[in-house]
Amino acid sequence: MNRRGKKLFYLVVLLLCAVLAALPxxxxxxxxxWIFLLAVYFTLALSYDxxxxxxxxxxxxxxxxxGLGAYTTAILLNQGFNLFAALFAALLLAAVxxxxxxxxxxxxxGAYFALATFGLISxxxxxxxxxxxxxxxxxxxxxxxxxxxxxxxxxxxAVAGGTMVLSxxxxxxxxxxxxxxxxxxxxxAAAFGVPTTLYKSLALIIxxxxxxxxxxxxxxxxxxxxxxxxxxxxxxxxxxxxAMLGGTGIMIGPLVGAVFITLVQEFLWTKxxxxxxxxxxxxxxxxxxxxxxxxxxTRWVKPVxxxxxxxEAVDYFKxxxxxxxx
Amino acid sequence: MSPFFECREISKTFGGIEALTHVNLNVEPNSITxxxxxxxxxxxxxxxxxxxxxxxxxxxxxxxxxxxSGMGPARVCRLGIARTYQLVRPFNSLSAIENVLIGLGFxxxxxxxxxxxxxxxxxxxxxxxxxxxxxxxxxxxxLVEKKHLEIARALATAPELLLLDEVVSGLNPTEVTRIIGxxxxxxxxxxxxxxxxxxxxxxxxxxxxxxxxNYGAQxxxxxxxxxxxxxxxxxxxxxxxxxxxxxxDA
Numbered sequence: 001m002n003r004r005g006k007k008l009f010y011l012v013v014l015l016l017c018a019v020l021a022a023l024p025x026x027x028x029x030x031x032x033x034w035i036f037l038l039a040v041y042f043t044l045a046l047s048y049d050x051x052x053x054x055x056x057x058x059x060x061x062x063x064x065x066x067g068l069g070a071y072t073t074a075i076l077l078n079q080g081f082n083l084f085a086a087l088f089a090a091l092l093l094a095a096v097x098x099x100x101x102x103x104x105x106x107x108x109x110g111a112y113f114a115l116a117t118f119g120l121i122s123x124x125x126x127x128x129x130x131x132x133x134x135x136x137x138x139x140x141x142x143x144x145x146x147x148x149x150x151x152x153x154x155x156x157x158a159v160a161g162g163t164m165v166l167s168x169x170x171x172x173x174x175x176x177x178x179x180x181x182x183x184x185x186x187x188x189a190a191a192f193g194v195p196t197t198l199y200k201s202l203a204l205i206i207x208x209x210x211x212x213x214x215x216x217x218x219x220x221x222x223x224x225x226x227x228x229x230x231x232x233x234x235x236x237x238x239x240x241x242x243a244m245l246g247g248t249g250i251m252i253g254p255l256v257g258a259v260f261i262t263l264v265q266e267f268l269w270t271k272x273x274x275x276x277x278x279x280x281x282x283x284x285x286x287x288x289x290x291x292x293x294x295x296x297x298t299r300w301v302k303p304v305x306x307x308x309x310x311x312e313a314v315d316y317f318k319x320x321x322x323x324x325x326x
Numbered sequence: 327m328s329p330f331f332e333c334r335e336i337s338k339t340f341g342g343i344e345a346l347t348h349v350n351l352n353v354e355p356n357s358i359t360x361x362x363x364x365x366x367x368x369x370x371x372x373x374x375x376x377x378x379x380x381x382x383x384x385x386x387x388x389x390x391x392x393x394x395s396g397m398g399p400a401r402v403c404r405l406g407i408a409r410t411y412q413l414v415r416p417f418n419s420l421s422a423i424e425n426v427l428i429g430l431g432f433x434x435x436x437x438x439x440x441x442x443x444x445x446x447x448x449x450x451x452x453x454x455x456x457x458x459x460x461x462x463x464x465x466x467x468x469l470v471e472k473k474h475l476e477i478a479r480a481l482a483t484a485p486e487l488l489l490l491d492e493v494v495s496g497l498n499p500t501e502v503t504r505i506i507g508x509x510x511x512x513x514x515x516x517x518x519x520x521x522x523x524x525x526x527x528x529x530x531x532x533x534x535x536x537x538x539x540n541y542g543a544q545x546x547x548x549x550x551x552x553x554x555x556x557x558x559x560x561x562x563x564x565x566x567x568x569x570x571x572x573x574x575d576a
Contacts, residue, residue, distance in 0.1 A: 174431050174440070177420075181428050184417035191377060191399040191409065192483060193432035 020157060024150045036153050036221065038262045039160040040214045044239035045246075045254035046163050047210040050170060052240065053248030055203050056183030057106075061117030062239065064124050065094045065208040067230035069215030071128060071135055074225060077143045087216040094212030095205050102201035109186075118236075125231035140226030143219055152221035156214055163210040167251050170206065179203055183249070234277070241280050244287055247294025252305055256295050328391035330355040330518065331487055336385035336395075338371055338542075345371045346542045348385070351520075353487070353535075358509070358519045360533035360550070362526075364562055367539040369522045370412055373489050376520075377409045378402035389487065403433045408480035409489035412522070414472040416464035422475055423447050423460040426482045433483025447482065454478045454508060470501040477508065481517075488512060490521040494528050506531060526554065538562070 023032055048062040069090040076086035101120065108116050128135045135141055170176040178199050181189040190196045219225050229235070238261065239254075246257025261283075265276045291298050296305050333351035337344070346368045353359050361369050374380040376387055378399035387395040394402055408429070417425050426447040431437060438446065451457055454474040459467065464475060473493055480488055490509070494502050502525070509532060513519055523529050529536060529550055536553045538546040540562040546553050553559055 177424060177428060178432065180420055180424075181417045184419055185415050187379070188411070188415045188417070189428070191379060191403060192429050192479065193400045193403045193434070194428065195400060195432075 024153065029149070032149060032153050034262070034266065036149070036156055038258060039153075039156045040218055041239055041242060041262065042255060042258035043156070043160045043163050043210050043214045044235075045242040045258050046160075046167055046251070047207045048239050049243045049248055049251075049254050050167060050179075050207040051203050052243060053250070053253070054171065054176060054183065055179040055200065056249075057109075057200070058114040058240075059117045059204070059207070060114050060236065060240065061120035062207070062211060063231065063236040064117075064120050065098065065211035066215040066218075066235060067121075067124060067128070067227075068094050068097055069212030070219040070225050070230045071141070071215075072212075073216030074141045074143050074219045075134060077220065078141070083216075083220055087213055090212045090216040091209055094208040098205045098208040099201060102204045106197065106200045106204075121231050121236055125227045128227045128231070135227075138227060140224055140229070142224045145223050148221050148223075152217050156217050156221075159210055159213045159217065164251065166206070166210070171251065175199065175202070180249075237280055241284055243294075245283060245295060247296040250294075250296060250305075253294050253296050256301075260295065328388065329353075330390060331520075332388040333372070333376070334386045334388065336372065336375060336382045336387065338368070338375060338380065339383050344542050346375075346382075346539075349537075349539065349542075349544050351537055353518060353520060355486075356513065356516055356518055357534045358513055358521065358532050360529040360536040361520060361522045361539065362524070362529060362536060362553075363539035363545075366541075368542040369539055370491060371542075372539070373409060373491055373520075373522065376402075377407060377489060400432075403483055404435050406484070406486035407489065408433065408483045408485035408487075410473070410476040410480055410491055410493055412491040412495075414469065414476055416467075416472050416475050416479070418465040419463060421461050421463055422451060422456055422467070422478075425464055425475055426450055426478050429479040429482030450478045450481050453481070453511070455504070470497050470505070473497070473505065474508065477512075481512070485517060487518045487520065490519060490523075492522050492524065494523060494525050502528065526550075530554075 020035065023035065044062065044066060048059060051057050051059045051062070069087075072090040072093050073083075073086040076089055077083065081089075105113060105116055105120075129138045131137075170179070178189065178194045181192075181194055182196055182199065186196055215230065218230075239258075242257035242261050243254045244257070245260060246255065247253030264279070268276045268279065287294065295301055329352055331351075331353040333349055336346055336349040336351075338346040349368075349372060351359070351361075351372075361372065363369055371380065375382050375395065378394065378397050378401065382395050385395070386393050389405060389407060392405070394405060394407070397405075417428065420428075423444070427443055430443045430447055430450075437443075448457070448460065451460055454477055456471060456474055456478065459471060464472065467475060477488075477490070477493065493509075494505055497505065506528060509519060509521070521529075521533070533550055536546075536548065536550050537544060538553055538556070538559050540558075545558045545562060546556045548556070
């Protein structure tokens with residue numbers, strides 16, 4: 001990033017933080033709800049991208065962590081636990097779950113991995129539907145009522161910010177470099193000493209953490225979830241569509257994608273309800289055909305992104321101000 | 327004293343196909359050994375077995391007195407055996423220096439701190455003549471640059487034995503001269519080299535010993551001069567004179 005870009009970048013970030021912090025006091029409650037949901041989706045998209053974008057494994061079952069986090073938090077809140085204790089437990093459970101499933105799942109590659117992870121959602125959904133005593137079955141589960149909109153708004157923004165920092169440091173670490181090498185050629189990466197099995201599992205565990213946290217915050221705010229609402233197609237696919245539309249393997253990608261899709265969705269909701277589901281499919285096909293690198297890598301947007309110094313996430317080595325040369 | 331590097335009676339079958347049968351190889355430290363043979367002779371299979379990517383069906387690979395066949399590729403790499411690929415396989419979206427840093431950061435037993443790794447990577451890239459391309463993405467490099475990058479990535483793991491798989495093929499004469507110079511310098515720095523090569527000019531110029539494979543079997547071994555005059559080798563490459571005269575078309 002050049003110095004001018006850096007200054008501008010920090011200025012924009014600062015302004016954005018100020019606006020986001022001021023919103024609840026202005027009393028713009030619709031905006032708060034909208035940004036809350038945007039932040040939830042953005043966090044899911046960005047945490048998906050650690051496995052899907054950095055490492056190149058398309059994890060269609062990423063929302064499983066979200067659902068697990070939501071259910072764990074809901075159950076513990078009903079037991080009278082403190083919110084933070086419940087969120088911590090949700091994080092731990094999702095991490096353990098990620099560690100356990102990584103063993104069989106990462107023996108698969110490509111489309112097989114994507115399909116197997118997609119099947120995982122149904123598996124957990126069936127479990128939650130049938131473990132009635134614990135989860136309330138298909139009727140869903142309610143948490144102690146209360147208006148938590150503003151605190152959960154700040155909480156989810158904090159998690160989103162934390163995920164950005166996490167994603168930033170992973171991309172610039174030796175671990176991140178190894179993830180990129182796995183994406184490029186796993187066999188060669190292993191031949192050069194990268195502990196691929198361990199790192200794939202670690203990447204999944206890391207990506208599960210933000211997803212489970214926003215799941216917990218989501219249920220605390222909504223006070224009701226059902227297997228449909230947290231294991232449904234919408235929550236499973238839209239973060240992935242956002243990451244892919246914006247651009248995978250680059251931090252600004254999921255952000256652009258999330259803002260773009262929630263904006264379009266907002267418009268479509270009011271005009272043609274449920275059309276957005278059809279739109280996801282169409283968008284996915286169009287991305288594949290016309291911009292496989294996502295919005296931020298298109299000819300018009302890429303120079304802007306690079307000028308801002310938000311270029312490729314692969315950024316282990318920086319030689320002064322030298323840019324990566326394609 | 328146990329030999330530096332040895333393949334004992336290596337055999338490998340894929341289903342019913344015998345890719346290698348009873349191959350023996352004995353390599354002296356700091357030498358350059360050539361492995362030649364027609365297409366499909368099993369040369370790359372041999373490299374895959376040595377580097378740990380495949381397990382031999384029978385036989386042992388011994389490196390510095392240690393049996394390495396059966397170890398994973400990562401362990402073999404850390405023990406000091408690095409390789410390049412016949413069809414170049416750099417990490418395409420990573421820059422040249424990041425490619426080398428993978429080897430430096432993961433392929434060695436001891437890990438240097440990051441600034442030392444970067445300095446070392448620069449030195450290696452300079453050695454192979456890529457000092458002007460450190461920030462270039464591997465995908466955009468030319469074939470000869472990609473081949474040099476693969477050599478750099480292999481050297482980054484501080485190997486004692488370097489496996490070069492057809493590193494000269496597909497290059498023009500100027501580029502061939504450049505890469506021969508690089509290989510000679512690698513040998514001078516004390517690294518042992520085993521190279522698969524089709525271009526006999528290169529084999530004659532570089533190798534002290536040559537092993538010839540044909541249909542998975544070892545048909546000759548010796549100095550380059552001995553091997554190119556060996557009848558079995560000539561037969562494997564261009565066929566018998568009698569065959570040509572009395573073939574089905576005659």
